Amino acid sequence: MSIRLALAAALAGCLTAAAGFAYGVHVGTAQEQAAQKRADDVREAERARLQAQIDASAQQHQAAEYARQGAVREIYHESQKVIERPVYRTVCVDAAGVGLLDRAAATANGEPVANAAGNAATPADGPAQPRR
Known part of the structure; x- marks a missing residue:
C-alpha cells in the first residue's frame, strides 16, 4: 500500500x-x-x-x-489683341541666322559656345525659298 x-x-x-x-x-x-x-x-x-x-x-x-x-x-481684364504680322513664316533662315540661333540655344542651355567670334563657313546667296 x-x-x-x-x-x-x-x-x-x-x-x-x-x-x-x-x-x-x-x-x-x-x-x-x-x-x-x-x-x-x-x-x-x-x-x-x-x-x-x-x-x-x-x-x-x-x-x-x-x-x-x-x-x-x-x-x-480682357483685351483684344490684333496681330498684324504673322509669327511663323514659310521663309527659312540662312546659314548665318542658323549659326546665331545655335549659339543662342547653346548659351541658354549653359553649353560651351563654339565659334563664338567667327563668321559662318560659307555665306548664303540669299534667303532660302520654301519648298513647293
Missing part, C-alpha cells in the same frame, strides 16, 4: 506542478497583455494629441485663408 501511496503522492505532485505551471503562464500572459494595453493607450493618447494639434492648425490656416480671400479682390 505504501507504493500506491507514493505513486499517488507523486502523481498529485506532478498535477500540482502542471497546474502551477499553467497558472503561472496564465498570470504571465495577463501581465504581458496589460503592459501591451498600457503601451497602446499611451500611443493612442499621443496620436490623439497630435491629431488635435493638426486639426487646430488646419482650422487656423482655413480662417487665415478666408480672411485673405475676403481682403483680396481679383480683377480680370
